[in-house]
Amino acid sequence: MSLYAQPSLTGGIDETLVEVVTTVNTFIPGLLLFVWGVIFISGISTQKLRTGYSDTPMWAVMASISTLVISLLLSLTSGLINLETLSIVVAINVFAGLWLFLSKGRGEI
Amino acid sequence: MGQIKLGISLIMTTLFTFAIIMFAVNFGADNDASVLLSNDSDYITFTDNLSNDIQTFNENANASMDTLMSTTQETGDQSASSGGQFKVGITTLISMATTIITVGFVKIFGENEGFGVFLTAIIGILLWMIGLYAWKTWKGNPD
Numbered sequence: 001m002s003l004y005a006q007p008s009l010t011g012g013i014d015e016t017l018v019e020v021v022t023t024v025n026t027f028i029p030g031l032l033l034f035v036w037g038v039i040f041i042s043g044i045s046t047q048k049l050r051t052g053y054s055d056t057p058m059w060a061v062m063a064s065i066s067t068l069v070i071s072l073l074l075s076l077t078s079g080l081i082n083l084e085t086l087s088i089v090v091a092i093n094v095f096a097g098l099w100l101f102l103s104k105g106r107g108e109i
Numbered sequence: 110m111g112q113i114k115l116g117i118s119l120i121m122t123t124l125f126t127f128a129i130i131m132f133a134v135n136f137g138a139d140n141d142a143s144v145l146l147s148n149d150s151d152y153i154t155f156t157d158n159l160s161n162d163i164q165t166f167n168e169n170a171n172a173s174m175d176t177l178m179s180t181t182q183e184t185g186d187q188s189a190s191s192g193g194q195f196k197v198g199i200t201t202l203i204s205m206a207t208t209i210i211t212v213g214f215v216k217i218f219g220e221n222e223g224f225g226v227f228l229t230a231i232i233g234i235l236l237w238m239i240g241l242y243a244w245k246t247w248k249g250n251p252d
């Protein structure tokens with residue numbers, strides 16, 4: 001006897017993912033947050049290790065754009081991502097861009 | 110942060126914002142996505158406002174440049190004291206910045222009025238900085 005209702009795998013990986021998302025609503029936001037955090041933290045720590053200086057706003061933009069691309073791919077299938085999550089990802093992109101451009105002097109970017 | 114830096118930053122932020130939203134909208138339209146950013150009415154209003162601001166900025170800048178180019182000065186004339194050519198676009202820049210901050214804020218924090226204090230603080234700091242730069246330009250260093 002299993003601890004939880006296992007998703008049906010006969011419909012292909014798409015339907016399995018949709019079933020998982022239907023059961024666990026925070027799966028996709030959690031996945032996107034994970035991707036954002038991995039790129040952001042690994043980016044700033046690696047850059048600091050190599051150059052002694054980390055460009056935090058630039059890595060925030062890199063992480064946000066990567067997350068946006070994944071969100072857009074997820075938006076192709078119905079049921080994986082909802083409009084609110086997609087909107088928040090775009091809004092975080094906008095804020096990261098605002099932070100990046102306000103943090104740089106002329107000639108720095 | 111210098112005055113030119115602030116101005117260029119706001120312009121670049123506006124263009125970046127416009128590009129990101131248009132990319133998301135057109136990706137959905139091109140690939141017939143089931144979740145479309147263009148279904149979000151906030152973003153449609155937002156892009157309309159932003160494109161109007163950009164258009165106004167463009168027209169103002171062109172008109173100001175025409176005025177500057179057609180100016181003549183005779184020997185002994187007083188130099189212009191208004192500095193009008195260098196004040197072009199300040200209102201549209203502020204409008205663009207507040208539009209960008211507002212829509213980002215609404216999307217992340219929602220419409221709850223309780224969070225409005227953050228938005229008020231951000232816009233207040235922005236206006237305060239712009240006021241200081243204006244003061245610094247006309248009257249010297251305020252430090």
